[in-house]
Amino acid sequence: xxxxxxxxxxxxxxxxxxxxxxxxxxxxxxxxxxxxxxxxxxxxxxxxxxxxxxxxxxxxxxxxxxxxxxxxxxxxxxxxxxxxxxxxxxxxxxxxxxxxxxxxxxxxxxxxxxxxxxxxxxxxxxxxxxxxxxxxxxxxxxxxxxxxxxxxxxxxxxxxxxxxxxxxxxxxxxxxxxxxxxxxxxxxxxxxxxxxxxxxxxxxxxxxxxxxxxxxxxx
Amino acid sequence: xxxxxxxxxxxxxxxxxxxxxxxxxxxxxxxxxxxxxxxxxxxxxxxxxxxxxxxxxxxxxxxxxxxxxxxxxxxxxxxxxxxxxxxxxxxxxxxxxxxxxxxxxxxxxxxxxxxxxxxxxxxxxxxxxxxxxxxxxxxxxxxxxxxxxxxxxxxxxxxxxxxxxxxxxxxxxxxxxxxxxxxxxxxxxxxxxxxxxxxxxxxxxxxxxxxxxxxxxxxxxxxxxxxxxxxxxxxxxxxxxxxxxxxxxxxxxxxxxxxxxxxxxxxxxxxxxxxxxxxxxxxxxxxxxxxxxxxxxxxxxxxxxxxxxxxxxxxxxxxxxxxxxxxxxxxxxxxxxxxxxxxxxxxxxxxxxxxxxxxxxxxxxxxxxxxxxxxxxxxxxxxxxxxxxxxxxxxxxxxxxxxxxxxxxxxxxxxxxxxxxx
Numbered sequence: 001x002x003x004x005x006x007x008x009x010x011x012x013x014x015x016x017x018x019x020x021x022x023x024x025x026x027x028x029x030x031x032x033x034x035x036x037x038x039x040x041x042x043x044x045x046x047x048x049x050x051x052x053x054x055x056x057x058x059x060x061x062x063x064x065x066x067x068x069x070x071x072x073x074x075x076x077x078x079x080x081x082x083x084x085x086x087x088x089x090x091x092x093x094x095x096x097x098x099x100x101x102x103x104x105x106x107x108x109x110x111x112x113x114x115x116x117x118x119x120x121x122x123x124x125x126x127x128x129x130x131x132x133x134x135x136x137x138x139x140x141x142x143x144x145x146x147x148x149x150x151x152x153x154x155x156x157x158x159x160x161x162x163x164x165x166x167x168x169x170x171x172x173x174x175x176x177x178x179x180x181x182x183x184x185x186x187x188x189x190x191x192x193x194x195x196x197x198x199x200x201x202x203x204x205x206x207x208x209x210x211x212x213x214x215x216x217x218x219x
Numbered sequence: 220x221x222x223x224x225x226x227x228x229x230x231x232x233x234x235x236x237x238x239x240x241x242x243x244x245x246x247x248x249x250x251x252x253x254x255x256x257x258x259x260x261x262x263x264x265x266x267x268x269x270x271x272x273x274x275x276x277x278x279x280x281x282x283x284x285x286x287x288x289x290x291x292x293x294x295x296x297x298x299x300x301x302x303x304x305x306x307x308x309x310x311x312x313x314x315x316x317x318x319x320x321x322x323x324x325x326x327x328x329x330x331x332x333x334x335x336x337x338x339x340x341x342x343x344x345x346x347x348x349x350x351x352x353x354x355x356x357x358x359x360x361x362x363x364x365x366x367x368x369x370x371x372x373x374x375x376x377x378x379x380x381x382x383x384x385x386x387x388x389x390x391x392x393x394x395x396x397x398x399x400x401x402x403x404x405x406x407x408x409x410x411x412x413x414x415x416x417x418x419x420x421x422x423x424x425x426x427x428x429x430x431x432x433x434x435x436x437x438x439x440x441x442x443x444x445x446x447x448x449x450x451x452x453x454x455x456x457x458x459x460x461x462x463x464x465x466x467x468x469x470x471x472x473x474x475x476x477x478x479x480x481x482x483x484x485x486x487x488x489x490x491x492x493x494x495x496x497x498x499x500x501x502x503x504x505x506x507x508x509x510x511x512x513x514x515x516x517x518x519x520x521x522x523x524x525x526x527x528x529x530x531x532x533x534x535x536x537x538x539x540x541x542x543x544x545x546x547x548x549x550x551x552x553x554x555x556x557x558x559x560x561x562x563x564x565x566x567x568x569x570x571x572x573x574x575x576x577x578x579x580x581x582x583x584x585x586x587x588x589x590x591x592x593x594x595x596x597x598x599x600x601x602x603x604x605x606x607x608x609x610x611x612x613x614x615x616x617x618x619x620x621x622x623x624x625x626x627x628x629x630x631x632x633x634x635x636x637x638x639x640x641x
Binding site for chain 1: 379458459460461462463464465466467468469470472474475492495499502512543
């Protein structure tokens with residue numbers, strides 16, 4: 001998953017970035033609201049948003065994004081633990097709310113949960129044709145046989161599965177999987193898609209000519 | 220032990236009754252004296268008039284002295300009144316025929332004017348004929364009886380008025396104290412934290428300064444609470460974020476570290492988690508304005524939410540609690556932390572009474588002397604250096620709920636009971 005972490009604390013931000021990257025996610029880190037402009041137009045699977053930022057309120061930023069039609073799942077990370085704060089956060093468009101201090105494992109699980117729900121699945125296991133994908137175990141089964149995937153192959157599959165029936169352009173897929181590394185390897189996505197087809201069957205990932213890739217029936 | 224305060228109404232009523240009794244006694248004494256005086260004067264006038272009326276007929280009717288034993292009796296009068304005609308030698312010429320009237324002369328020697336002899340009040344007047352004296356007398360008993368009757372009549376007429384006055388004044392006292400009761404009622408529902416909250420105008424001029432003082436106090440408290448809330452917000456951010464950062468960094472380090480280093484890192488992470496719990500509990504407890512927000516709590520669900528690694532948690536026949544979930548969680552977390560640090564491997568939750576949570580660990584417990592010391596510290600709320608943070612927080616949480624903390628005896632382990640009030 002490609003995640004945008006908006007957190008001003010160096011210790012926490014650095015720790016979360018590293019933790020999520022070790023988990024195989026592509027993580028961009030904005031330390032201020034002003035830094036988010038650098039990611040304008042970039043696709044993300046979720047925003048991890050702090051409330052109190054040096055140059056403004058994360059909540060206000062979220063409200064503006066929601067008003068602008070941005071439906072990206074948002075997990076609020078905040079020290080505000082009062083009931084009215086939690087209610088404000090959720091009512092302003094956050095999909096989930098976690099109070100600091102928290103275990104990064106729990107945060108990662110919540111990120112997976114909001115992304116899953118955003119993709120329309122309550123379960124961590126998603127079936128696409130003959131293939132079953134486990135978003136928690138980060139693995140896939142074909143006809144009940146566990147198929148080993150590399151980290152990048154998994155990331156490509158996850159990005160497509162979380163957007164069922166939707167055409168994902170190559171550029172979008174590159175940024176979702178590789179983040180800003182995408183400029184370094186322009187054919188990487190084709191390689192990973194090809195590899196996925198070999199392991200999980202050609203029908204899993206559909207190529208929509210001239211537009212991109214799609215998993216699952218057209219939305 | 221609660222000491223009852225003296226009642227203003229009761230004190231006023233007692234004073235009123237006391238002063239009424241004293242006033243009645245003083246008034247009665249004054250009335251008594253005046254009546255005695257006036258009645259005696261009236262009766263003396265009567266004696267004098269009677270004597271003057273008798274002089275003429277008596278002086279002319281008898282010119283010869285009469286022997287005492289054969290002194291003729293005059294017309295009959297009541298036994299309480301008598302008269303004598305006495306010669307200048309002190310011999311009785313004539314006496315009234317009243318029953319019990321003395322035959323012997325009231326005075327042996329002529330004694331004009333008023334005088335008292337045993338049992339009688341006497342008025343003597345010379346007839347002007349050969350030194351004869353007319354004595355008219357009334358029994359002292361009759362005079363006292365007359366004076367007493369008049370005085371008692373006056374007192375009995377005045378007593379009901381006094382009783383009515385006392386009752387009316389007591390009623391007035393109660394009515395005048397009603398604004399104080401109303402003020403108590405208003406204070407019971409007065410929340411100075413509400414915007415624009417004020418006690419308003421007092422019902423009595425005397426209470427206006429009290430209203431003003433309470434409003435001023437509420438203002439000061441509100442400002443202080445606002446400052447504390449601002450501080451807590453800053454403190455929360457300043458403490459929680461670095462703690463989360465430490466945990467995230469440790470989680471990454473645990474993943475990346477060589478196997479030999481992982482136990483050490485895990486211990487550090489466990490300590491960091493403990494610090495998180497303590498900070499969370501402290502912030503929850505000392506956040507001003509964090510009123511108790513009661514809701515139904517399932518003890519099993521509460522225990523499941525408290526993941527303390529290495530501590531087995533069990534619930535035994537529990538009934539739901541009605542308490543603030545955040546505060547109770549903070550208190551129980553710290554009790555569990557205590558239990559673990561003291562070597563317990565398991566903790567059992569139960570509810571021995573309505574809204575009472577018992578936390579029983581299987582640790583070494585404490586000896587009776589230490590338990591007594593802990594109980595005394597909790598009773599006196601003197602925690603510094605006498606109890607750990609866990610017991611202090613648990614006691615504060617229980618007290619915030621209107622209950623308290625107790626440390627029952629136990630055959631094994633350590634038992635804490637949180638009474639969460641009703």
